[in-house]
Amino acid sequence: MDCLFRNGWLSNPRRNIPMVDFAIIELEDGLTVVELRAAESPEEAAARERGVLVDPGPYPTYEDACDALAELEGDDEEA
Numbered sequence: 001m002d003c004l005f006r007n008g009w010l011s012n013p014r015r016n017i018p019m020v021d022f023a024i025i026e027l028e029d030g031l032t033v034v035e036l037r038a039a040e041s042p043e044e045a046a047a048r049e050r051g052v053l054v055d056p057g058p059y060p061t062y063e064d065a066c067d068a069l070a071e072l073e074g075d076d077e078e079a
Helices: 042-048 062-078
Strands: 004-006 009-011 016-018 021-027 030-036 052-059
Touching (some): 030 042, 030 052, 052 062
């Protein structure tokens, strides 16, 4: 299958799949990973979730964002 990345979409002959990015925000109960909607900035995602942007990333996978979140939480514990 031939896939191409164009303007935030992964295209193939059968369908278009939106590429999803992730950022890290802080909510009242702590840090969390948030999915960025199509054409949404990390700042807009934080505002949508009523949080504060901590790390805009953007991270291409949820796992990458969780790894970065774990590092941030580890830095907090060391301080």
